[in-house]
Amino acid sequence: MKKVTRNPQQTRQKLLTTAFEEIHSHGFQGMRVDEVLRKTGLQKGAFYHHFKSKLELGYAVLDEQIQLMLETTWLEPLKGIENPLIDFPKLLASHPDRIPRSMRVHGCPLNNLAQEMASQDDGFQQRVAGLFDSWIKAYTQLFEEAQTKGYVRADIDAAEIARFLVGVLEGSISILKAERSPQQWLACQSQIEVYFKGLQA
Amino acid sequence: MKKVTRNPQQTRQKLLTTAFEEIHSHGFQGMRVDEVLRKTGLQKGAFYHHFKSKLELGYAVLDEQIQLMLETTWLEPLKGIENPLIDFPKLLASHPDRIPRSMRVHGCPLNNLAQEMASQDDGFQQRVAGLFDSWIKAYTQLFEEAQTKGYVRADIDAAEIARFLVGVLEGSISILKAERSPQQWLACQSQIEVYFKGLQA
DNA sequence: ATTAATACAGACTATCTAGTTTGTAAATGC
DNA sequence: GCATTTACAAACTAGATAGTCTGTATTAAT
Numbered sequence: 327m328k329k330v331t332r333n334p335q336q337t338r339q340k341l342l343t344t345a346f347e348e349i350h351s352h353g354f355q356g357m358r359v360d361e362v363l364r365k366t367g368l369q370k371g372a373f374y375h376h377f378k379s380k381l382e383l384g385y386a387v388l389d390e391q392i393q394l395m396l397e398t399t400w401l402e403p404l405k406g407i408e409n410p411l412i413d414f415p416k417l418l419a420s421h422p423d424r425i426p427r428s429m430r431v432h433g434c435p436l437n438n439l440a441q442e443m444a445s446q447d448d449g450f451q452q453r454v455a456g457l458f459d460s461w462i463k464a465y466t467q468l469f470e471e472a473q474t475k476g477y478v479r480a481d482i483d484a485a486e487i488a489r490f491l492v493g494v495l496e497g498s499i500s501i502l503k504a505e506r507s508p509q510q511w512l513a514c515q516s517q518i519e520v521y522f523k524g525l526q527a
Numbered sequence: 528m529k530k531v532t533r534n535p536q537q538t539r540q541k542l543l544t545t546a547f548e549e550i551h552s553h554g555f556q557g558m559r560v561d562e563v564l565r566k567t568g569l570q571k572g573a574f575y576h577h578f579k580s581k582l583e584l585g586y587a588v589l590d591e592q593i594q595l596m597l598e599t600t601w602l603e604p605l606k607g608i609e610n611p612l613i614d615f616p617k618l619l620a621s622h623p624d625r626i627p628r629s630m631r632v633h634g635c636p637l638n639n640l641a642q643e644m645a646s647q648d649d650g651f652q653q654r655v656a657g658l659f660d661s662w663i664k665a666y667t668q669l670f671e672e673a674q675t676k677g678y679v680r681a682d683i684d685a686a687e688i689a690r691f692l693v694g695v696l697e698g699s700i701s702i703l704k705a706e707r708s709p710q711q712w713l714a715c716q717s718q719i720e721v722y723f724k725g726l727q728a
Numbered sequence: 729a730t731t732a733a734t735a736c737a738g739a740c741t742a743t744c745t746a747g748t749t750t751g752t753a754a755a756t757g758c
Numbered sequence: 759g760c761a762t763t764t765a766c767a768a769a770c771t772a773g774a775t776a777g778t779c780t781g782t783a784t785t786a787a788t
Contacts, residue, residue: 497698517691
């Protein structure tokens with residue numbers, strides 16, 4: 327009868343997910359180590375056993391939590407797409423449900439950290455740049471395939487389409503959050519369709 | 528011979544502009560009152576004589592400094608525009624010079640504050656929403672006029688064009704800052720031109 | 729079974745930070 | 759010219775916060 331009284335992996339995970347929520351709602355600078363401990367019911371000993379510092383925790387949140395969210399929220403849903411000019415807008419239309427409430431209230435966690443920390447700390451900058459890069463690369467591949475399939479004009483650089491779309495999404499989510507109104511998201515959807523007409527082969 | 532040894536308006540202005548720079552580079556939460564005082568050479572007495580609190584200073588920066596920057600950077604240049612589908616891209620192309628270096632490094636001050644503070648404090652939220660609103664209104668008017676002039680398709684809501692553009696700009700500046708590379712700005716320009724083709728009457 | 733390493737608890741500390749208080753010289757009002 | 763208000767200087771305070779240190783029970787190694 328081996329009673330498990332400790333579970334270090336789970337402890338680390340609790341710290342990580344709670345820190346992710348706190349960073350998402352208050353920013354990295356606004357996140358308080360003490361508050362994370364209060365919410366997890368752990369103590370200082372646990373925290374500094376698993377993480378060297380607050381900064382290292384921030385890096386871990388980016389490397390593990392935010393990367394995960396990027397993949398599940400934005401990259402995974404691309405799998406089923408045949409023609410992005412048709413299917414991508416459908417994806418966006420289904421997002422009000424799919425996008426968690428926390429994102430509408432607190433914005434995109436990746437963009438938040440990018441804004442707050444990219445010019446403050448190189449560790450953050452490199453990580454957010456890497457995540458944006460993988461996002462852009464995924465969209466680039468999507469549109470390159472659509473070009474070879476003949477859905478999308480071949481004379482436009484797929485990478486620029488991808489960049490533009492990521493920018494549009496981040497900017498729209500940002501204003502959506504600032505205004506606390508769904509108008510920006512509606513405009514984003516309708517105008518992406520206009521833009522996509524210009525991409526048709 | 529009246530020697531002016533005090534200039535309260537100038538003192539307040541110095542606090543305001545320095546605070547603006549500090550908020551722009553470190554965020555509102557990252558801005559330190561002590562650092563503003565160090566840079567201005569003033570003391571606590573001066574600060575709390577002119578501003579009730581750090582929060583009130585933040586509001587004043589939004590109301591005076593950031594509004595001013597919005598107008599000079601984004602709204603004033605619209606004056607000379609005849610056909611936005613042609614002239615707006617030209618404006619963006621001239622912006623690498625026009626956009627100050629601080630903006631490329633630290634992002635858009637309005638968007639930064641929106642991201643950081645909109646969900647934290649209602650005073651900030653209302654102010655950033657108001658500024659976004661005036662930005663969107665200015666672009667809306669621009670495109671409504673272009674519609675009556677027959678440059679732009681009349682079956683598209685000018686307000687949605689305006690919202691979309693503001694979103695595109697904010698998102699692109701955001702990624703520009705995060706990546707520390709001009710690529711996003713180039714993609715933004717080229718794809719806005721594609722989008723504008725879809726707006727032609 | 730003994731030893732060593734791991735995974736914490738919990739008290740403690742040094743520093744930083746917004747804000748206060750007191751004092752005073754300059755400006756303004758009358 | 760005098761009183762009052764304004765515009766600061768500068769020392770001080772209370773509270774918060776990241777990080778440390780010591781101790782100890784659990785787990786793993788041999």
